[in-house]
Amino acid sequence: MDATFFLNVTSSGLLTGLVYGLMALGLSVIFGVMRVVNFAHGDLMVVAMYAAFLLFTKLGIQPVPALPLVAGGLFVVGYLLQRVLINRFLGATEHIQFLLLLSVAIIITNVVLMVFGPDARNIQLDASFESYSVGPLVLDKVRVIAAITAGGVAALLWAFFRYTTTGTAIRACADNPVGARVVGLDVEKLYAVTFGIGAACVGAAGCLLLLLVDVHPHLSSDYTLLGFIIVILGGLGSLGGALLGGILVGLSEALSGVLIAPSLKSMFSFGLLILVLLLRPQGILGKKP
Amino acid sequence: MNAGTLFSSRSARLLLGLLAVLSLAPLGVDDYTLSILIAVLLQAYLGMSWNVMMGFAGQFSLGHALYIGLGAYAAGALFIHFGVSPWIGVFAGMTVSVAVSSVIGMLGFRFKVMGVYFALLTIAFAEFTRVLFDHWGWVGASSGLVLPVTNRVSDDFWLLRGSTSMFYYLILAMTVAGFLFSRSLLMRRIGYYWQAIRENEDAADALGIPVFRYKMIAVVISAAMTSVGGMFIAFFSNNLFPESIFSMHRSLELILGPIIGGVGTLFGPILGAVILTAMGETFTILGEHVGIDGVKQIAYGICLLAILIVKPNGVWPWLRHRLGLDGDGK
Numbered sequence: 001m002d003a004t005f006f007l008n009v010t011s012s013g014l015l016t017g018l019v020y021g022l023m024a025l026g027l028s029v030i031f032g033v034m035r036v037v038n039f040a041h042g043d044l045m046v047v048a049m050y051a052a053f054l055l056f057t058k059l060g061i062q063p064v065p066a067l068p069l070v071a072g073g074l075f076v077v078g079y080l081l082q083r084v085l086i087n088r089f090l091g092a093t094e095h096i097q098f099l100l101l102l103s104v105a106i107i108i109t110n111v112v113l114m115v116f117g118p119d120a121r122n123i124q125l126d127a128s129f130e131s132y133s134v135g136p137l138v139l140d141k142v143r144v145i146a147a148i149t150a151g152g153v154a155a156l157l158w159a160f161f162r163y164t165t166t167g168t169a170i171r172a173c174a175d176n177p178v179g180a181r182v183v184g185l186d187v188e189k190l191y192a193v194t195f196g197i198g199a200a201c202v203g204a205a206g207c208l209l210l211l212l213v214d215v216h217p218h219l220s221s222d223y224t225l226l227g228f229i230i231v232i233l234g235g236l237g238s239l240g241g242a243l244l245g246g247i248l249v250g251l252s253e254a255l256s257g258v259l260i261a262p263s264l265k266s267m268f269s270f271g272l273l274i275l276v277l278l279l280r281p282q283g284i285l286g287k288k289p
Numbered sequence: 290m291n292a293g294t295l296f297s298s299r300s301a302r303l304l305l306g307l308l309a310v311l312s313l314a315p316l317g318v319d320d321y322t323l324s325i326l327i328a329v330l331l332q333a334y335l336g337m338s339w340n341v342m343m344g345f346a347g348q349f350s351l352g353h354a355l356y357i358g359l360g361a362y363a364a365g366a367l368f369i370h371f372g373v374s375p376w377i378g379v380f381a382g383m384t385v386s387v388a389v390s391s392v393i394g395m396l397g398f399r400f401k402v403m404g405v406y407f408a409l410l411t412i413a414f415a416e417f418t419r420v421l422f423d424h425w426g427w428v429g430a431s432s433g434l435v436l437p438v439t440n441r442v443s444d445d446f447w448l449l450r451g452s453t454s455m456f457y458y459l460i461l462a463m464t465v466a467g468f469l470f471s472r473s474l475l476m477r478r479i480g481y482y483w484q485a486i487r488e489n490e491d492a493a494d495a496l497g498i499p500v501f502r503y504k505m506i507a508v509v510i511s512a513a514m515t516s517v518g519g520m521f522i523a524f525f526s527n528n529l530f531p532e533s534i535f536s537m538h539r540s541l542e543l544i545l546g547p548i549i550g551g552v553g554t555l556f557g558p559i560l561g562a563v564i565l566t567a568m569g570e571t572f573t574i575l576g577e578h579v580g581i582d583g584v585k586q587i588a589y590g591i592c593l594l595a596i597l598i599v600k601p602n603g604v605w606p607w608l609r610h611r612l613g614l615d616g617d618g619k
Contacts, residue, residue, distance in 0.1 A: 037405050089601070105590075106587075107586075109586075110583035225416065225537070266416065274417065277400070278402070
């Protein structure tokens with residue numbers, strides 16, 4: 001196994017990891033603000049991937065230009081989900097919230113299954129077969145595009161939370177929901193916006209991931225778990241942590257895939273999760289509760 | 290809570306009546322109906338096992354498929370490789386489950402991994418083990434472990450080879466035992482300790498309850514009970530695949546019953562199992578009529594949502610009240 005091959009695998013894992021990170025970012029935002037564990041996260045991801053697939057096959061819109069559309073659509077879905085359903089269960093215990101999101105997940109997965117059938121779908125772009133060479137490195141063009149876009153969306157999100165009034169208000173709700181209510185913020189509405197933003201992240205990530213992998217309805221629980229692994233690795237509620245966690249998981253998947261066996265790659269991700277939970281339960285970049 | 294003596298209260302009489310009907314069931318129904326009853330009782334039993342940890346002691350596990358799998362594989366592999374009776378194998382399964390669950394509990398509780406994080410830790414261990422078994426040749430790796438099935442005229446209870454009604458009585462006995470065991474736990478000091486920990490861990494600690502030790506006991510008991518259910522699944526279904534036995538879906542299915550029925554109640558897991566199986570069967574028939582595959586699951590999901598919105602604390606606390614059994618224990 002020579003160094004160039006090793007380097008190529010590492011860089012492709014790193015790039016995929018950024019897309020994973022964007023997906024997990026959505027989960028992190030939702031948990032960080034509402035303390036709701038979104039067990040339907042992977043299902044939203046699969047919905048986004050199918051939406052991008054439809055836009056490409058029916059209307060010829062490529063996934064990257066389709067990204068604002070899909071993200072916008074998912075925002076609406078997320079907003080309504082929180083507004084209509086989840087807001088009722090904010091004070092409920094964890095297992096009740098968990099069952100709530102699980103029911104939503106069951107419904108979404110099976111609607112997708114009913115509409116698209118169980119077969120795996122993928123899209124072929126001209127760019128799918130092109131690559132960039134940087135010295136000895138060979139990078140897939142789509143992977144580079146996906147990673148850069150993911151980084152861009154994450155930066156936008158950071159700017160939103162940092163500089164806009166709504167973003168600041170949402171952070172206030174996360175820090176102290178009672179205080180936020182006292183100063184007159186519409187907490188329920190802000191929660192709905194937050195869930196919408198989380199879902200929009202997934203929408204964006206779904207578009208990008210469709211460039212890299214096939215989609216089928218039963219991917220949903222895998223992505224939900226992947227999202228959890230990533231945010232816990234990086235630290236729940238930390239934006240940088242989600243990206244870092246995504247990159248770590250991307251790397252560990254790529255490396256364990258070639259060095260040991262592809263079927264063992266999830267075991268390494270879970271191993272990593274167990275290690276981090278025990279050594280640093282708040283995550284690598286998370287703050288102590 | 291003050292149930293008085295076991296057989297005098299009204300709820301006890303109702304339970305005994307139910308038990309009498311159930312124990313006569315194999316005489317009057319066909320094998321298909323019997324297998325549905327087995328599914329109900331199995332889900333009830335597994336739900337009770339989970340309930341000890343979550344409902345009584347408040348420790349959320351989403352990875353109970355791990356203990357089902359360990360129990361199933363321990364008993365199954367010993368039977369296939371050495372011809373060991375499942376009644377000995379089940380102790381191997383329990384031992385392994387107790388060992389693994391103590392490691393998880395010890396790591397989790399020592400490092401203050403709580404609530405959702407603890408639940409995710411349990412998922413991580415279950416998934417880790419699933420992939421491990423997928424690559425472990427001695428237990429058949431991903432091609433699974435198949436128990437030999439032979440035609441026989443009589444039931445062999447020692448080796449658990451035989452008819453559907455034998456398995457029915459076995460799971461009925463397990464459910465009754467699980468119920469009585471749960472009840473006795475809840476009525477004792479340990480049960481009160483657990484409930485104190487569940488309601489407020491810091492307060493329980495301040496009262497001098499050894500929180501860590503009692504949380505560990507809950508985890509270990511729950512794991513051991515679950516692994517017995519795993520042994521049953523191995524010998525009833527005769528085949529074991531890591532993909533299905535350790536799957537997250539099994540863990541999720543397992544906890545639906547108690548949550549729908551009422552977490553922390555004694556009868557909740559049983560009622561939840563009945564409701565869920567009835568729902569599942571109804572929608573299967575409905576789905577066959579409509580002819581579209583996903584309909585069953587969608588209806589199932591919508592019903593779960595509906596129950597959750599209407600009765601977030603489970604159906605049993607409400608039904609118990611309606612039946613006028615409130616003073617009669619849980």
